Amino acid sequence: VTSAEIAEGAATIExxxxxxxxxxxxxxSNGKSRGSVTFETxxxxxxxxxxxxxxxxxxxxxEAEDGTIFALFPGxxxxxLDENGKVGKLALNKSISIKAxxxxxxxxxxxxxxxxxxxxxxxxxxxxLDGTGTDGSQAFDYKDAGTYTGIEIDDCEIHHYxxxxxxxxVAAQLDHITINNSLIHxxxxxxxxxxxxxxxxxxxxxxxNSTVWNSCLxxxxxxxxxxxxxxxxxxxxxxxxxxxxxxxxxxAGRRILYVRFKGNTNTFTxxxxxxxxxxxxxxxxxxxxxxGKNVYFQADGLATAGANANALWVDDKAxxxxxxxxxxxxxxxxxxxxxxxxxxxxxxxxx
Numbered sequence: 333v334t335s336a337e338i339a340e341g342a343a344t345i346e347x348x349x350x351x352x353x354x355x356x357x358x359x360x361s362n363g364k365s366r367g368s369v370t371f372e373t374x375x376x377x378x379x380x381x382x383x384x385x386x387x388x389x390x391x392x393x394x395e396a397e398d399g400t401i402f403a404l405f406p407g408x409x410x411x412x413l414d415e416n417g418k419v420g421k422l423a424l425n426k427s428i429s430i431k432a433x434x435x436x437x438x439x440x441x442x443x444x445x446x447x448x449x450x451x452x453x454x455x456x457x458x459x460x461l462d463g464t465g466t467d468g469s470q471a472f473d474y475k476d477a478g479t480y481t482g483i484e485i486d487d488c489e490i491h492h493y494x495x496x497x498x499x500x501x502v503a504a505q506l507d508h509i510t511i512n513n514s515l516i517h518x519x520x521x522x523x524x525x526x527x528x529x530x531x532x533x534x535x536x537x538x539x540x541n542s543t544v545w546n547s548c549l550x551x552x553x554x555x556x557x558x559x560x561x562x563x564x565x566x567x568x569x570x571x572x573x574x575x576x577x578x579x580x581x582x583x584a585g586r587r588i589l590y591v592r593f594k595g596n597t598n599t600f601t602x603x604x605x606x607x608x609x610x611x612x613x614x615x616x617x618x619x620x621x622x623x624g625k626n627v628y629f630q631a632d633g634l635a636t637a638g639a640n641a642n643a644l645w646v647d648d649k650a651x652x653x654x655x656x657x658x659x660x661x662x663x664x665x666x667x668x669x670x671x672x673x674x675x676x677x678x679x680x681x682x683x
Contacts, residue, residue, distance in 0.1 A: 333358070350376035377403045382433065385409050390422055398450070401429040404439035404459065411443030419443050419465040421473075425450035427481070432458035435487075442466075444493065447474045453481035461490045463519075468494025470524060474532065477503035482510070482534065489515040495524030496548075500532035505563055508536045513678075516544045517663065521551035525590065526580070529556045533563040533593065538571045543665060543676045545578040552590035553580050558617060560594040567595035574602045576665050576675040581610035584633070585642055592617045600647070604655055604667075604675035605631045611643035623647045627674045629654050 337343040348354060350373050357368040381400060383389050385407035393402070414420040425448040432438045440460040447454060454472070461471050471493045472483060483498065483506070490497065497519060498509065509527075519526065526548040527537065537554065554570060570591065581588055588605075589598060589612055598621035600612075606629040612621070626635075628650050633640030635650040655675065656668030665679045673680060 348373050377433070380429075380431065383409075385439075393422060393424065393428060394426075396426050396428055398426045398452075399428075400426070401431070403431055403433045404441075405433045406437040406439055408440045408442060411441075414467070416467065418467040419463075421446050421466075421469065423448050423475070424454065427451055427453040429453075429455040429457070430459055431456070438489075444469050445472050447472060447476075447480070449476035449478045451480070453484065455484040455486075456488050457486045459488050461488065461493075463491065463493035466493065468522065470494075470496045470499040470528070471519075472498040474498075474500045474502055474504045477532075478505075480504055480506045482506040482508040484508075485511045485514055487513045489517075491516070491518045493519045494522050496521050496526050496528045496551075498527060498529075499524060500529040500534075502531055503559075503562060504532040505566065506532065506534040508538070509534055510536075510538045511542060512538070512540045514542045515663075516542060517546050519547040521548045525552040525555035527554045529593075531557070531559060533559055533566045534568060535566060536569040536571070539573075539575055540571070541574045541677055543576040543578075543679070544580055545576075545660070545663065545665070548580045550583045550586065551581065552586050553577075553588045555590045556593045556596070558592040558594060566593075567597065568593050569597045569599075571599045572601075572603060573599060574675065574677060575604075576679060577603060577605045577608075578660060578665065579607040580605075582608040584609050584611070584640055585614075586610045587613045587615070587618075587642075588634070589613045589618050589621070590615060591619075598622070601625055602674045603627070604629075604672065605634055606655065606657075607631065609633055609640065611640040612645065612647070614642045614644055616644070618644075620645050621647075623649045625649075625651075625674055627651045627653055627655060627672050 355370045380403035411420040421444045423446040435458045442462045600621040601624040604627045608631045611633045628635040655672045658664045658666035
């Protein structure tokens with residue numbers, strides 16, 4: 333300690349890591365200890381508002397100032413039940429960001445979101461979205477026409493929604509929808525498609541470094557209807573890269589890319605796709621993707637010409653190989669075939 337710190341009776345230690353245990357020792361000039369104290373640093377929420385499950389968090393979200401960041405402590409955040417006894421929906425009309433306080437103990441939000449005018453950007457990081465007990469709607473449902481920044485999902489888990497992941501059935505124009513490093517499962521798509529845009533438009537949809545399983549078994553994976561006449565200048569860019577997709581669109585008439593919006597550009601690279609009899613597309617408006625380094629197994633309609641009569645084209649650059657998943661039935665898609673290096677990076681074991 334310095335003379336000034338001795339005079340003040342306090343010393344400031346900088347550069348410490350939040351939620352970390354430290355031991356501070358007071359030393360004499362001769363190297364002998366005068367005492368020590370062990371302490372743990374506090375959580376640093378930065379500019380975020382800390383929220384606990386027992387708080388009236390739905391009111392906090394709906395009455396937030398635009399751009400508010402919420403940091404959720406561990407626990408389950410249940411949306412109130414609707415009049416039919418189903419887990420309800422939360423209508424958002426402001427842009428908000430939601431993240432976990434402790435990434436190793438993630439908060440679970442049980443319910444779905446309706447996105448209204450004013451909620452330009454919805455951002456989630458290290459959060460679990462659980463649709464169990466809801467009325468079967470999508471996780472995200474746009475309800476108002478208008479212009480939006482979009483949705484950003486990073487390192488999340490989304491599961492057990494009935495109709496799909498998102499739904500845009502109003503004249504809403506989004507800049508982007510980005511999903512990265514996430515686990516998506518048990519989304520049946522009963523009455524809707526997985527990533528479903530029917531009356532709106534977006535400039536880009538990006539799915540990367542993620543795993544989708546036990547979902548979208550008999551529906552289309554990416555659906556974008558042709559509303560190009562209503563959205564001048566929009567040329568959608570769809571990027572699906574470094575993902576593990578298991579059993580999606582497992583019907584001969586269903587498509588990975590049911591994209592009819594004119595002027596679209598598609599990229600489909602470094603993915604593993606298994607266990608589907610579906611095809612990429614039977615739509616003349618769907619541009620042939622940039623393919624590369626994909627691996628298919630028990631998915632002939634995507635990689636073998638003539639295997640699916642509905643397919644307009646297949647990935648002729650494909651590798652066909654069994655990834656030898658460790659325990660697919662229980663959601664462990666660790667790749668056991670050393671010749672397979674595509675797919676969600678979390679499952680690739682360094683050789």
